Amino acid sequence: MNTLWLAWKIIFYKNNPTLQKFSIAASIASIAVGVAGLLVTLGVVNGFHSEIKSRILGLSPHVFVRLSLHKHENLAPAADSVTRTLAAADPQVKTAAFAVGSVMLRSSYASSGLMLKAVDAQAETGVTGIKGLIIKGEWLTPTQPHKADTAIDIVLGKEAARATGVSIGDKVAIIASANDSIAMAMPKIETGLVRGIFESGYYEYDSGLAYVDLSAIKRIWGSDPTDGQPSFWIGAHCANAEDAPAWATTFSAALDNEPLVSSVMPWSDLNKSLFSALKLEKIMLALVLFLIIFIASISIISNLLMLSAQKTQMIGSLRSLGLSRADVRRLMLSVGGLLGAMGICTGAALAAICAYVIKDTGLIALPAELYMLERLPFDLTLATAAGVLAAAWLVTLAASALPANQTSKLEISQILRYG
Amino acid sequence: MDRPLLRASPEAQHDAAPVALLRASGIYKSYTAPDGDAIDVLRGVDLELTAGSIVAIIGPSGSGKSTLLHILGLMAGPDSGEITLDGETINDMPEARRDDLRRRKIGFLFQFNSLIDELTVEENLCFVERIKSGTKSTSVQARERLHARARSLDITGCLNLYPRQLSSGQATRANIVKCLCGDPRIILMDEPTGNLDAKNAKQVIMEVKRIVEAGSQRSSVLLVTHNLEIAAQADRVYALDQGILLEKRPMKGG
Numbered sequence: 001m002n003t004l005w006l007a008w009k010i011i012f013y014k015n016n017p018t019l020q021k022f023s024i025a026a027s028i029a030s031i032a033v034g035v036a037g038l039l040v041t042l043g044v045v046n047g048f049h050s051e052i053k054s055r056i057l058g059l060s061p062h063v064f065v066r067l068s069l070h071k072h073e074n075l076a077p078a079a080d081s082v083t084r085t086l087a088a089a090d091p092q093v094k095t096a097a098f099a100v101g102s103v104m105l106r107s108s109y110a111s112s113g114l115m116l117k118a119v120d121a122q123a124e125t126g127v128t129g130i131k132g133l134i135i136k137g138e139w140l141t142p143t144q145p146h147k148a149d150t151a152i153d154i155v156l157g158k159e160a161a162r163a164t165g166v167s168i169g170d171k172v173a174i175i176a177s178a179n180d181s182i183a184m185a186m187p188k189i190e191t192g193l194v195r196g197i198f199e200s201g202y203y204e205y206d207s208g209l210a211y212v213d214l215s216a217i218k219r220i221w222g223s224d225p226t227d228g229q230p231s232f233w234i235g236a237h238c239a240n241a242e243d244a245p246a247w248a249t250t251f252s253a254a255l256d257n258e259p260l261v262s263s264v265m266p267w268s269d270l271n272k273s274l275f276s277a278l279k280l281e282k283i284m285l286a287l288v289l290f291l292i293i294f295i296a297s298i299s300i301i302s303n304l305l306m307l308s309a310q311k312t313q314m315i316g317s318l319r320s321l322g323l324s325r326a327d328v329r330r331l332m333l334s335v336g337g338l339l340g341a342m343g344i345c346t347g348a349a350l351a352a353i354c355a356y357v358i359k360d361t362g363l364i365a366l367p368a369e370l371y372m373l374e375r376l377p378f379d380l381t382l383a384t385a386a387g388v389l390a391a392a393w394l395v396t397l398a399a400s401a402l403p404a405n406q407t408s409k410l411e412i413s414q415i416l417r418y419g
Numbered sequence: 420m421d422r423p424l425l426r427a428s429p430e431a432q433h434d435a436a437p438v439a440l441l442r443a444s445g446i447y448k449s450y451t452a453p454d455g456d457a458i459d460v461l462r463g464v465d466l467e468l469t470a471g472s473i474v475a476i477i478g479p480s481g482s483g484k485s486t487l488l489h490i491l492g493l494m495a496g497p498d499s500g501e502i503t504l505d506g507e508t509i510n511d512m513p514e515a516r517r518d519d520l521r522r523r524k525i526g527f528l529f530q531f532n533s534l535i536d537e538l539t540v541e542e543n544l545c546f547v548e549r550i551k552s553g554t555k556s557t558s559v560q561a562r563e564r565l566h567a568r569a570r571s572l573d574i575t576g577c578l579n580l581y582p583r584q585l586s587s588g589q590a591t592r593a594n595i596v597k598c599l600c601g602d603p604r605i606i607l608m609d610e611p612t613g614n615l616d617a618k619n620a621k622q623v624i625m626e627v628k629r630i631v632e633a634g635s636q637r638s639s640v641l642l643v644t645h646n647l648e649i650a651a652q653a654d655r656v657y658a659l660d661q662g663i664l665l666e667k668r669p670m671k672g673g
Contacts, residue, residue, distance in 0.1 A: 002549055006535070013537035015583065317533035320494060321550050322522020324515055413495035416485070416529065 003327060007334035010307070020306070024339065027303050030296035031343025032350060035392050038289035039351035039385060044358070045282040046384070047377030052274070053241075055202035055373075058129045059209070060267045061096070061235025062244040063251055068262045069232045071224055072217050075099065078260045082234045089254040090247065094237040096123035099217050101230030104175040105156075105192070105210065109165035114157075114208045116174065118217045118230065127237040130155075130198060130211065137168040137196035140213050151193035152216040158199040159207035170194045174212075176220050177229060190219050201373065244268060293392050296343070297399035300336050304403035307335060315407060316415030329408040336400020337393070344392050348385070355380065439503075440639050441468040441491060441605055446500035448486055460486045461497070462662035468605060468639040473628060475653035476643045477667070482659045484643040485530075485609055491641065492525050492607050493517045505604070522551060526603030530610045532590045533597070534582040540593050541578040544569075544600060551601025568596045571626055588615050595623060599630060606631070608642040612649055624652050 011024060065086075067078050079097035086093050096119060103116040121140035125131040131139045140153055151171060156164075166172055172192045192212070200206055212220065221230050238247045244266035252264040268275060308315070315328055323331075355378050358364055364376040448461040460483040468474055478484050489495040491502070493509060502509040504520060512520075527533075534543045544565045545557040552561065569575045572592040577585055585593060591612065598606060611627070612620030624642075631638045642653065650656045658665045 002546065002555065006538075006546065009535075009537045009542075015536075015581070313531060313533065314535055317527075317529065317535075318550075319518075320492065320521065320527045320529075320533075321547055322518050322520075322525075323550065324518040411495070413486075413489040416489065416494070 003331040004334045004338070007331060007338050010311075010335060011338055020310075023299075023303055023306065027296070027299040027339050028343040028346060030299055031293060031340060031392070031396065032346035034289060034293035034296045035344050035347025035389065036350035036354065037292060038286065038388055038392070039348065039380065040354045040358075040378075041285045041289055042282065042384060042388065043351070043355055043378045043380035044376060045278065045285060046381075047358075047379040048371075048373070049275070049278050049282070050379045051373055051377040052202065052278075055200050055205070056271060057241050057267065058133060058200050058202070059205050060270075061127045062238045062241050062267050063236040063248045064265050064267065064270065065234040065236065065251065065255065065261055066263045066265075067232040067234065067260050069260060072099075072221075074260070075214075075217075075232055078232075079234055082255065082258060082261065085254050085258060086234075086236055086251055089250055090238065092239055093247075094123075094126040096120050096127040096235050097233070098124065098214065098235060099221075099230035099232050101176060101221055103210075103220065104173075104187075105160065105164055106173040106175060107164040107166045107170065110163060112160055112163045112207075114160055114210050116176070116210050116212060116220065116230075118212050118214045118220070120214050124211075124235075127235045133198040133200050134196045135199045137194065139196055140211060151191040152212050152219060153195040154192035155196040155198060155211040156194060157206035157209050158197055159203060160210060161194070161197045163207065166194050168194055168197065174220055188220065188222060190216075203371075203373070241267065290391075290395075294395055294399075297340070297396045300339050300396055300399050301403055303339065304332055304336055304400055304407075308332065308403055308407040312410065312415045315410060316412050319412040320416070325408040328410075329404045332404030332407050333397060333400050336404065337397050340393050340396025340400070343396070344389050347392075348389060351385075439467045440470050440505060441641075442466070442501075442503045443491060443497075444501045446487070446490060446497045446502070448483070448490060448495075448497050459662050461490070464500070464659075464662070464664045466491070466657070466664060468641055470604075470637040470639060471632070472655065473631065473640040473642070473653045475650035475656045476641065476659050476664070477645065477647065477650050477656065478643075478659035483662050484659050487659065487664075488607050488609055488641070488643055491605075492527060493521045522553070523601070524604045526598040526601065526606045528594055528598040528606070528608040528611050530613060532582055532585075532587075533594060534590065536582055539579050539581055540569075540574065540585070541565075543582070543593070544578075544597055547597050547600040551603075565596065565600070568599060568630065569593075571630070572596055572623065588619055591615055592623060595627060599627075602638070604638050606638055606640045608640065608644075610644055611642055612644065612646060617648065620646060620649055621652075624649050628652065 065082055067075070067082070069075055069078060075097055079095070083095045086095055098117055098119040100115055100117045102113060105112050105114055125139070134155070135158065137155070140155060152174065154172065154174065156166070161167065164172060172194060174190045174192045175187045177187050217230065236247070236251065238244060245268060248264050248266040255261045255264060318328065358376050359378040362375045366373055366376055443464060443466045446461050446464040447459070449457045449459045452458050464487060476484055476487070486495070490497050493504070496510070504524065509517060534540065535546070538546060545562065548557050548561045548565060549555065566575070569578060572595060574589055574592045574596065577589050577593060582590060595611065598608065612623055615623060627640065631640055642649070644650050656667045658667050
């Protein structure tokens, strides 16, 4: 405690030379910038990660079971069978069958290619959060009859609606390839009626996804699937999205004897490259910024070496009072540790201000078509922040260890003789 | 006449009553010069400090006075010879134990101002008191004792000043109070009055004598000085010349 007190006094002595004050301030500032940079970067990358995850999960089942079907009619019995098997493995699981394929949407103003998801409108709301994301109009009505002469109800993403210039009640042409068109080269065209517009906040979905009821599947893609269009799936919703990989393994084992099941995968596998890229980016940025903190710590080394050179007589005098080499080492480490702690606290305060600006004011807007999000996200847990601060402090202590060790090796008689 | 000492205190050997606090026997110390030659600084020095005594060592610059003080203060080891402190042989003692002995039993006064620049005089004295007592805070009694010593050496008005704000005389007196912190049994003083005028020097050394004699510890003082008037205040005076310690007599009565 005495060494920490003395270290504090040495750092904050009001009559320290200006150059020394500047050097101390520079050390603190450089560590502060490194720590703030690391915290903000981690916060933003984590924010991207969790924001994208939550937006994907808003519209995505946790586990996907892919079915190999040659006829649309086989979907219902296959779905029943798979659902029973999944329910046996996890009584809490909710399932919904769907088909998905690419279509072209054409309005009076523009065209847009997108993925069309034909869903069981009732069951889908138990598996994804689509109903809560409707911003205009309404979600599909499950009992909606789809006679050949009526328009197919369709729910579009906000960006897709904007791109095609349609709104609630407008008609659009749904153009898909189908095997019962007169010639294979000719696409099948159906009329859709915009029933609702959703906004997930995830640009990929908002610009490239639309929903119709499962009963419209034949009208859009013909009687049988062609070249994998559409593909058939059962989506499953588990209690916790984070457990999806484990549930996928369990479901896969349970569905081993289902001949129509071709694969089972968690939602994270479908977005693997995106999350891998985010993780790699996080690691690389953290490494680079940690190097900045390390380099900043070198300024602590130079400060301590300067202090050691200036204070040799003081160190000799302290040793003559009975302080041991370990006490001298502790004193120098205390000076380094205090400089580091002040830099780290300043950095944490700067990061908190940045976090407030990013998170609470939403001042920093992003081009959504590039970054998939409209605002810069920020998500940093206390545990992550504490880990970064502790690691940064350990780096500064490690940097202080070298000069502290050198100073503690000085022989008292040599110090007192030659100063 | 000066005579070399085989045992520096032959009277003490004849008189069984005084207890030897610090005894140095056959101390040799040499340094290697930049050109590689060995310089013999101390050549077979014998010295004994008994409880309650004041011993002065005089000698020209470079005669090895400071080296002898550092060795006796357990801050450097001799090349050969034996040192005992309170009956314990120091030579083979681990460094940590020597540090502890120095903390508990030895007080130093250096030629230079050894107060820490960043602390006020009072903070300096309290800090040393805490080191010497091994406590984390200064007790009320210790603080009162420090204030009493500051009064007796006339530095009460300087307690809230920083060392750079002191005159050289005030700094010397503050360093003397610092050296007496923790009531050390052995007080080693290197030119204690170098920065004081004759009157103040004598007053300071008388005060040191008074404090030593009044203390419950029956401390011993070994002082190195150029000032023969100061040396005359000692019970015994030695001269160190070319590494050999000689007793000078009679000196008492100045």
